[in-house]
Amino acid sequence: METTDRSHPNAGTGRRALRVGIIGAGFGGIALAVKLKAKTRAEITIFEQDSGVGGTWWQNRYPGCEVDIPSHVYSFSFLKWDWPRTHATQPELREYAERATEIFGIRDNIRLNTKVDRAQWDEDSATYTIETATGELHEFDFVVSSVGLLNVPRYPDWPGLDSFEGVSFHTSRWEHQHDLAGKSVAVVGTGSTAVQVAPALAARVEHLTVYQREPGWIEPKHERAYTPRERAFYRRVPFAQRAHRLLLLAKANRRFKAYDTRSRMQRKMQDLCQDFIDRTIEDPETRAAVTPTYAWGCKRPVVASTFYPSLNRPNVTLVPRAVTRVTKNGLIDADGVERKADVLILSTGFQPQQFLSSVDIRGRGNLSLHEAWAKRATAFLGVTVPGFPNFFILYGPNTNGGTSIIAQLERQAELAVRAIRRIERFGGRVVDTDPSMLARWTAWIDEQLETHASAMNSGCHNYYTLDGGANVTQWPRTHWIYFLATRFLARRGLIFSDRVDTPRSSGSTRDHTSKPILLRSSSRAD
Incomplete structure (x- = not known):
């Protein structure tokens, strides 16, 4: 300095x-x-x-x-x-x-x-x-x-969307003033938001149509209320909540191995999700429609217990095709079939x-x-x-x-x-920031995505990648590795100075753009 x-x-x-x-x-x-x-x-x-x-x-x-x-x-x-x-x-x-x-x-x-x-x-x-x-x-x-x-919010560019005469809004901008009871409602999307919205609406509306462009792997959430005794335990016993937090993080770290398409954990997660489909969905055609053909983890994994059972309801229809056009009274899917709707709910994600x-x-x-x-x-x-x-x-x-x-x-x-x-x-x-360290960091990220998180680039539609193929959103390792990186690599990449003009590089003058950062860990830690 x-x-x-x-x-x-x-x-x-x-x-x-x-x-x-x-x-x-x-x-x-x-x-x-x-x-x-x-x-x-x-x-x-x-x-x-x-x-x-x-x-x-x-x-x-x-x-x-x-x-x-x-x-x-x-x-x-x-x-x-x-x-x-x-x-x-x-x-x-x-x-x-x-x-x-x-x-x-x-x-x-x-x-x-x-x-x-x-x-x-x-x-x-x-x-x-x-x-x-x-x-x-x-x-x-x-x-x-x-x-x-x-x-x-990501709004689709479907032809005719502006001509729709019913109620239309994005899930992240929910319009609560509308009474959906007795309405024919279309929900577009089957991601993490849609799988919560659909079951919540199914019992209230006359008919619910769910449009699925591409299925996602869904695992049961096992959500429930804590018992009074459990709440008292976590509230009163010192470090109980922190210990449970550490246990959950450790389990998640082991689960992260599934992002490697070559791992046994990848097969285990697919089997878990497939078993969930088989146990909860009654119709064979619906079971086939919601089963992905790509690796677990290519999309953001969905955790939801109530979505699959909601598809069994007589007033719920799953359309396993993308929406291609909107009319003043409904939506047209990729097969050219139009279905009427009073309300259009866009669960089309973000940017x-x-x-x-x-x-x-x-x-x-x-x-x-x-x-x-x-x-x-x-x-x-x-x-x-x-x-x-x-x-x-x-x-x-x-x-x-x-x-x-x-x-x-x-x-x-x-x-x-x-x-x-x-x-x-x-x-x-x-x-x-030292530009050479950024270049090495980016090279390391890409290398880790290729090896430890190969599922993220295994042939599905996700929000991770640019048109050119670069994954710009996802961290490719566990939180433990990120903790180590932020704790020990910052001193190598940050430059502290009294000068306000462009500072000198903190590292060697050699070109590091093709060399990834060396951040190693044992398989046990990750």
Whole structure:
């Protein structure tokens, strides 16, 4: 690290507090704010475009909405909670997020109904200027994006969609003012959201038609309410909830081996899902229609107990074909068959490949982050990008997965906090990223996706890959490996400096673009 200028206002503990702007008050933004408050003296401002906290759990309010990961894993490591069920519902997760902001005293740091449009780096002052949708300007020493990955709905481009005369909306923008009782409802999609929506609607509507472009592997969730005795045990016994969390993580780590198409675990997961189909679906044609022909893990694995049984209902029809066109009264499938519908519900997913699409981030030389990612979104450890100093990303490229996204977000938050704390304690103005380390990291990611997560590229439609074939969203190993990477590789890729111009590489001047990072682990650990 270069010589520190102690006269700079950001340097040393006797100077003013560093200012950190966080974009998004979902689980990532909350985790970051809590850890910043615990480890630094930073002045924190969180900008949230919605009228409440929780991110995706604020936005998604469709019937049946709940997490498909056990509650004790899908929660913060630093906040024990009296979960009433094995899998938390959307209202419970919203309450959890809100209570976290109150318990850790960050509620007053959040500005709700405030959308960030732009963050501009200034070389001379080594600061970012954040501009909100209303034109307000705010200056920060560091900016962290926590806008999430699954928050921009994907709307299909079917011919005739605009001409549909019934009610139409996306599941993530649910319109609760409509009474669906007695209606003919079409749900398009059979992903993680649709398999919750369909069973919740089946008992309320006159007829439900579910359109399936391609089946997904579905395993039973085994959700249930905790008994009073279980809740008391987890509430009162020290470390009981944490021990259960660690046990669930260990099980998930073993299960992750199934992403290798050559593994015995791959066969085991397919057999488990096939047995679930055979046990729960009565009609042989429906059983065949929902059985995938590709490897388990090619799509995001779906965990749901009630979807298959709902297909047995007399008022539910599964159409195992894609929608190709919409008429004013219904939908036409790939076989040219039209089916009438009063209500069209789009469970057509999101646009996860378009990272930070709602915010214009400008780094050195006024370079746009979207321009830097024109060919492919990449970030060192999924968190930092060369040429965008003092800027961190939570839920960035190739960080989705790894058992629990909450755990992944905590590791990313801790990386950012360590960097900010180093500037705070030892001085300096800028933390940037070594381009050669990003190149090596990206090469390592691609290598791991090819070997340890080959199922993700085994011939299905998924949201992971670009048109050119690069997987830009998924983390290819377990959370344990990500923990090690964020803990020990950051010091090799981050460059701390007093200079505001482009810093020197922290590594060798040799070209590393073709060499992957060496991050080894025993098979037992992974």
